[in-house]
Amino acid sequence: MNFLTKEMVWRDNETYGLNSTPAHNPVKAEIIAYLGQLEIGKALGAVLVKTRAELYTITNRENYTPAIVGADPDQALSGYYQWKDGAWHYVRDLADSITRLIDVGGTANAITAGLRLGVSVSALEFVVFVPVANNTGAVTITVGGVTLPVRNGLGAELDPDDLQTGFPAMLAVIEGQEGYVLLNEANVAAVVLTAKAAAIDAKNEAQAAKAAAEAALDNLEEAVLEASELAFERFNKLYLGPFDEDPVSDNKGDDLIDGALYFNVPDKKLKMFTSDGWKLATPDTNDFLSKANNLSDLPSKSAARANLGLERLAQRRSVGPDEIYSNAVTEPKLAARSVTDAKLNSAKLNTLAVNPRIIAAANVDASGTVLWGSNLTCKGAGTGTYQYTFIQPLPSSKAGKFVVLTTAGAGGRIPVTYSKTKDGFKTGFSKWLRPSHPYFEKANTAHDVVVIGVW
Incomplete structure (x- = not known):
């Protein structure tokens, strides 16, 4: 938190000590927080002062009495103190490990920034600020007079445009790594946003395609039903x-x-x-001759052969090549019954x-x-x-x-x-x-x- 004093809560100007800034109207939340600090301090028997010099004027306290120096002009002197064995002893910084940097300036690659009143550089673990320009390469930042490099999560120097104007940057202090670690490279965020936009476009296109497919399926269903009905109507x-x-x-x-x-x-x-x-x-096959019984159901086989003009056929054993060539087949060489029942039945059936x-x-x-x-x-x-x-x-x-x-x-x-x-x-x-x-x-x-x- 930022330690509040009555001078800060009821200051004359928006920027404490800077008369050129607009007049300040006390903020209800700050008043409540300030009174809360007083209540806590009273309950603990704590000493609440603005500077360490003021604290040193207070003596003869019981051992382990707590004290808070909330806004010493030397930020290194602000913090928690404890009375023990006849003296005040520094314990640690105020609990301001997360804060917003102010008065951001400098250049794109050499940034300067200030801390809010009561915040100690040594206590910082996470800070937020808005760059004033896109970086073009490696970056350093000076906070409260302390200059440290800014690197990515792998410990490498920043790439161009990892910091971008108007894009909030988040820095963290990681144990074992020098300087500050940039947690949200603007380039990566831009890629993510682009991918998100592309995903949204793809989703919209997929939904449109789905709608078109459903419409086509509805049309297909109607066409199939119409075709089925038409086919049935024709067959019926x-x-x-x-x-x-x-x-x-x-x-x-x-x-x-x-x-x-x-x-x-x-x-x-x-x-x-x-x-x-x-x-x-x-x-109607009632009068068809049956092949299976060898035409035994034929009433008059000779009459059938005569009707078909088959009663006089040449016998193979009696007719030679010369006779066939000269068309000289004589009467004795003709057979009267050379048409079989099977042939007669086939002749009748083959007409169909x-x-x-x-x-x-x-x-x-x-x-x-x-x-x-x-x-x-x-x-x-x-x-x-x-x-x-x-x-x-x-x-x-x-x-x-x-x-x-x-x-x-x-x-x-x-x-x-x-x-x-x-x-x-x-x-x-x-x-x-x-x-x-x-x-x-x-x-x-x-x-x-x-x-x-x-x-």
Whole structure:
């Protein structure tokens, strides 16, 4: 603290003893502090004086009586004293280890400063002052007539602009280090402030980017929902689902469009709508000849060969190169039954092979059970995933060369088809969940499947 005297508290001018400065109005806080000192001194039986000379005029005190010399013109004489064995003994400086320097002047690199009244240089541990100029190199400071160097925390001389005009400097006295230690280099503070400003800018940019990303995500969500709804609307108009009889309108009550499909439950057949009404979407195979029984179900094989113009074919064992070249195959060399049942069946089936058609269809519940179907089996392959297998596999040349139409499941589940082979394919059903990861959630759902391709 600064030791207060009545002369200081009720001084005539702002600067004690300097009549050119403005008149001083006593400060309430200083009056309270001064009276507090008197109370403490009285309680301790202490002697409070301004100068050591005044103290030496007071004698005959009890041993260990304390005394304070608060404002001796010689600052080295101010401090705490004690009466012992018939004399006053100096004990230590006043407790003013932290203070603000006054009357700062000098040059940028050779600073001068004064101490407040009652403060001793020897007691200083921490001081604050405001430089009058930026330093250009090594710095010294003279405080109370004592000149010491100012260095950084590593004991090195200051760099240019470590002290800057108007930037408060804090000096400390560190045991084992000569002079004063500058605790807050202005250059470092400037770097910190710049970094802080950059961090704030980066934070603002990040927040702006986050807002833009959230807006984009909202737009994406809307686009996905719109696309899903549009896809479902189109499919719902094309595939009507299962019915017991031919429907007269689509699922919304609108007119049927050419190419619309539905599954006739009683007949277990898929039907397609045209301008002529509902027709079977797949060939009726009731009159197809079976390859498995070698065409034994053909009523008249000879009639079939005649209709196809195959009743008279050359026999390989009877026709030589010369005869083929001269087109001279005679009647005895023709075979009447050279067309086999298997060849006849293939000839009939191959007339349909090049036309795209529905090759499989099914209605599946959430567990993967086929409620009705044609050329398809199904089993669940995980949450929201189904494995379909053709009862009659496609030829290897047609592996994966087909289109799968799938209705959206319950709750707007979005169908995805993948892993298409000659033996079958997989479907997966997921639903838009939230505008953050994970965006989709898989779930089991009942649905219809139609497969279109070339056999």
